[in-house]
Amino acid sequence: MHSRKTVGCELCGLWRICFPGRVASAAGRRLHGLRIRRMRVTRGNSLFRSGDKVESFYMIRSGCIKELDYSTGKRGSVINFCLPGEMLSLQSLGSICSNTTSVAVEASFVCVVPWAAFNSLCAESPSVAAEFIRLIAKAGTAARDLLTLIRDKEALARVSGFLLNLSARLQIRGVREREFRLGMNRDDIADYLGLRSETISRCFTELARRALIKVRAKRVQILQAAELRSVFYSD
Numbered sequence: 001m002h003s004r005k006t007v008g009c010e011l012c013g014l015w016r017i018c019f020p021g022r023v024a025s026a027a028g029r030r031l032h033g034l035r036i037r038r039m040r041v042t043r044g045n046s047l048f049r050s051g052d053k054v055e056s057f058y059m060i061r062s063g064c065i066k067e068l069d070y071s072t073g074k075r076g077s078v079i080n081f082c083l084p085g086e087m088l089s090l091q092s093l094g095s096i097c098s099n100t101t102s103v104a105v106e107a108s109f110v111c112v113v114p115w116a117a118f119n120s121l122c123a124e125s126p127s128v129a130a131e132f133i134r135l136i137a138k139a140g141t142a143a144r145d146l147l148t149l150i151r152d153k154e155a156l157a158r159v160s161g162f163l164l165n166l167s168a169r170l171q172i173r174g175v176r177e178r179e180f181r182l183g184m185n186r187d188d189i190a191d192y193l194g195l196r197s198e199t200i201s202r203c204f205t206e207l208a209r210r211a212l213i214k215v216r217a218k219r220v221q222i223l224q225a226a227e228l229r230s231v232f233y234s235d
Contacts, residue, residue: 037112041065041104047088049101056112058088063108064183066192068101076101078192081184083169087135106183150194153232158193159203160232163213167222179221207231 038061041047047058050070058065060082067088068076079100082088088102088110122129149161170180182189190197204220207213212228214221222228 035114035117039110039112041108041110043104043106045104047102047104047110048098050098052098053096054098054115056114057118058102059111059113060084060086060088061109061111064105065102065108065110066105066184066188068103069099070101071099078188081105081166081188081192083166086169105185105188155193155195155199156203156206157232157234158195159189159200160207160212160228162189162193163207163220163222164225164228164232167225178223178225179219182218182220 039047041063047065048054050068062084065082065088066078067080067082069079070076082102122132145165149165150158153161166182167178167180184192186197186200189195190200193200195203204213204215207228208215210227212222212224212231214223
């Protein structure tokens with residue numbers, strides 16, 4: 001189920017790291033033409049599906065959204081977990097239709113920014129357009145980092161890199177502690193990393209046995225970040 005309402009970026013705690021929020025501080029009154037709306041997506045529901053017309057991009061305000069690629073089969077493969085302050089639908093930039101499906105792994109709030117109005121704002125403001133280009137470049141780097149994460153790595157190294165990557169992304173949004181909640185389940189993590197769910201559980205157990213992490217239900221605390229990085233890079 002989706003619910004929508006208009007939002008003010010200046011009232012959001014993520015505006016300093018959220019692209020539309022930064023635009024809001026620079027564009028002033030022109031931002032009102034974007035008609036940004038906030039949408040609640042309940043767990044298990046789709047924000048958009050592969051083949052849907054791309055009319056907006058989406059900023060995650062809270063929760064977690066997974067992106068599925070169905071080009072490899074009917075089941076779909078998890079290719080990304082989008083976290084608060086991050087953007088969805090960049091992969092469809094320049095396309096008429098989305099090539100991925102997005103599903104909420106937990107109840108999430110997203111901000112919907114219409115492409116047409118945003119393109120008009122970019123034409124009016126070169127600084128906004130330049131910022132958006134930097135965002136696209138950063139997204140491309142993140143995609144390459146994912147390939148580095150999973151290519152030619154053993155299971156324990158993949159899980160270690162995944163946790164370090166998640167922790168770093170959450171710290172950017174202002175979470176300073178090395179303890180965070182995993183909104184996604186073990187099956188989704190396994191799909192994302194190209195492993196089996198049982199293997200994910202064994203890796204978590206092994207990292208906890210080495211006292212590198214502490215796991216309590218869905219909460220994970222990184223106890224030894226340097227040693228965890230060593231596990232990732234040693235493979």
